[in-house]
Amino acid sequence: MTGCCGNESRFACWRATSAATGFKHSTNTHTLETPKPLHDASRKRGLSLGLRFLVPLLIVSLWSLGSFYGWIASNIVAPPWVVLKSAWSLAESGVLWHHLSISLSRAGLGLLLGGSFGLWLGITAGLSKLGEELIDPSFQMFRAIPFLALIPLLIVWFGIGESSKILLIAAGSAKPMYLNAYTGVRSVDRKIIEAAKIFGLSRWAMITEIHLPAALPYLMAGLRLSMSMALLALIGVEVINTTQGIGFLMLQAQEYFRTEVLIVCVVIYALFGLGTDFLVKLIERISMPWRRAHKERT
Amino acid sequence: MSQHTLPVAVRVKQASKQFSVKKVLDQFSLDIHEGEFVALLGKSGSGKTTLLRILAGLETVDAGEVLVPPVRTVVFQEPRLIESKRVLPNVLLGLPIDDDTRRAAKNALAEVGLASHEDAWPSTLSGGEAQRVALARALIRQPQLLMLDEPFAALDALTRLKMQALVQSLCQRYTPAVLLVTHDVDEAIQLADRVLVLADGKVAVDARISLNTHAAGAMPALTSYASSCCRRWACFRNSGRLCMRECAGNNLRR
Numbered sequence: 029m030t031g032c033c034g035n036e037s038r039f040a041c042w043r044a045t046s047a048a049t050g051f052k053h054s055t056n057t058h059t060l061e062t063p064k065p066l067h068d069a070s071r072k073r074g075l076s077l078g079l080r081f082l083v084p085l086l087i088v089s090l091w092s093l094g095s096f097y098g099w100i101a102s103n104i105v106a107p108p109w110v111v112l113k114s115a116w117s118l119a120e121s122g123v124l125w126h127h128l129s130i131s132l133s134r135a136g137l138g139l140l141l142g143g144s145f146g147l148w149l150g151i152t153a154g155l156s157k158l159g160e161e162l163i164d165p166s167f168q169m170f171r172a173i174p175f176l177a178l179i180p181l182l183i184v185w186f187g188i189g190e191s192s193k194i195l196l197i198a199a200g201s202a203k204p205m206y207l208n209a210y211t212g213v214r215s216v217d218r219k220i221i222e223a224a225k226i227f228g229l230s231r232w233a234m235i236t237e238i239h240l241p242a243a244l245p246y247l248m249a250g251l252r253l254s255m256s257m258a259l260l261a262l263i264g265v266e267v268i269n270t271t272q273g274i275g276f277l278m279l280q281a282q283e284y285f286r287t288e289v290l291i292v293c294v295v296i297y298a299l300f301g302l303g304t305d306f307l308v309k310l311i312e313r314i315s316m317p318w319r320r321a322h323k324e325r326t
Numbered sequence: 327m328s329q330h331t332l333p334v335a336v337r338v339k340q341a342s343k344q345f346s347v348k349k350v351l352d353q354f355s356l357d358i359h360e361g362e363f364v365a366l367l368g369k370s371g372s373g374k375t376t377l378l379r380i381l382a383g384l385e386t387v388d389a390g391e392v393l394v395p396p397v398r399t400v401v402f403q404e405p406r407l408i409e410s411k412r413v414l415p416n417v418l419l420g421l422p423i424d425d426d427t428r429r430a431a432k433n434a435l436a437e438v439g440l441a442s443h444e445d446a447w448p449s450t451l452s453g454g455e456a457q458r459v460a461l462a463r464a465l466i467r468q469p470q471l472l473m474l475d476e477p478f479a480a481l482d483a484l485t486r487l488k489m490q491a492l493v494q495s496l497c498q499r500y501t502p503a504v505l506l507v508t509h510d511v512d513e514a515i516q517l518a519d520r521v522l523v524l525a526d527g528k529v530a531v532d533a534r535i536s537l538n539t540h541a542a543g544a545m546p547a548l549t550s551y552a553s554s555c556c557r558r559w560a561c562f563r564n565s566g567r568l569c570m571r572e573c574a575g576n577n578l579r580r
Contacts, residue, residue: 219402219404219406220406220408222384222402222406223400223402223406223408223419224408224419224420225383225384226382226383226384226398226399226400227399227419227420227421227463227467228420229419229420230420233420237408237410237411237419238408238410241408241410241411242410244410316410317447318409318410318411318447318448318449321446321447321449321450
């Protein structure tokens with residue numbers, strides 16, 4: 029800011045240069061504009077739903093076209109109508125429901141066991157120094173073990189029955205839950221803890237009324253990851269030493285080269301993903317009403 | 327003065343507190359009597375908030391004696407409400423929730439003018455509303471010592487005036503011992519019975535404000551203190567309503 033004029037006339041200098049560059053204040057409202065909102069206006073519900081399914085629908089239509097005009101060999105990827113027919117016959121005969129219910133109960137039980145174990149350990153390690161010292165190093169070691177490598181060992185220990193399968197799913201789904209619960213309960217604003225201390229909250233009330241609600245977003249992320257881990261582990265356990273479940277159905281289809289059944293199973297796994305996402309969103313909505321209040325206000 | 331006949335509510339004796347190399351409190355002593363409204367002034371980093379946090383039990387002293395009454399509450403600079411609780415449970419934080427306490431909390435909310443907000447979520451409140459909830463939360467337990475840590479600093483001018491009047495009337499009604507930490511000389515003189523200035527870990531000025539001093543504008547001691555540290559004191563006296571935060575914050579040196 030040196031040059032044309034001295035300090036005392038800097039303002040005048042600025043005015044001179046801005047006039048030279050054509051800047052001037054206008055009282056004409058034609059040049060004004062309405063500020064654009066940060067988010068685009070809320071879309072109609074139907075349109076939003078349609079957009080969500082746009083990509084899967086596009087893939088299915090390309091697949092149909094490819095199969096119809098013979099660009100895709102039907103013995104490599106079965107045409108959609110064959111897949112649908114196969115799904116229908118599997119459903120009608122009850123075979124699908126049988127395998128599906130077995131798989132779902134394995135995944136659900138494993139998730140419940142591993143998730144609650146991880147949650148409990150994570151909260152304990154996150155809240156107490158002693159807990160952190162006792163639990164965290166061991167869990168970090170356990171976390172590093174690829175859990176699918178445990179399959180042979182678990183089979184030796186627990187046999188080829190359900191317990192080894194459920195334990196493996198639990199081992200997989202405990203990890204993300206632990207990490208998120210640990211981080212979540214530590215994420216609470218220090219200032220809120222101080223305020224709660226001033227107003228005489230007991231340790232237990234502090235955990236249930238402050239740490240856990242504040243950790244909920246993390247716990248939801250943990251639940252999401254735990255669910256996908258449970259599915260991954262499910263596939264792992266169901267293609268080895270099993271006679272029931274979606275994984276077994278796939279294995280069988282592979283042996284008889286029934287690509288349409290394989291695709292039915294893949295689609296079922298994909299629907300699992302969609303279903304778990306919906307479930308977590310629902311839990312989020314119910315368990316964190318204060319977030320909704322904030323959203324509705326802004 | 328009549329306050330001296332009242333029992334002591336807060337006693338700090340020879341207290342010292344050091345953060346790494348900085349001595350925040352140096353052999354600091356202070357008595358606050360029951361029902362006394364004390365304002366604590368001092369420049370940034372002079373230990374005002376540290377003293378309050380020591381009395382609140384959020385910090386410990388390195389040496390010395392600190393005695394406080396059993397029921398004490400704090401209103402912080404920010405509301406510090408729990409976002410996962412609605413307004414009423416926030417006011418009842420740490421208290422058993424039953425019909426009696428609910429009624430008390432509703433009364434407290436009505437007193438701060440938020441009777442219709444008991445079911446609101448904290449995230450939907452404005453800054454002034456949230457701060458009034460924090461005030462209701464502090465008052466409902468009928469504290470013997472109420473600590474206010476720059477509670478009006480984040481509010482706009484108009485809301486600040488309203489809040490100051492509200493605090494004044496509530497404190498006159500419930501007569502707790504009050505410790506108000508502030509940067510605002512004007513606010514200190516208006517609200518307090520006694521104004522302390524903290525400098526170099528000690529009480530630099532201890533001025534009692536009476537109705538006479540209110541009428542005269544300010545105590546001589548405070549005037550001399552203020553004129554020595556801030557040239558705009560005269561301006562403050564003339565205008566009567568100039569926020570002295572800048573002076574108090576930057577130039578406070580005896």
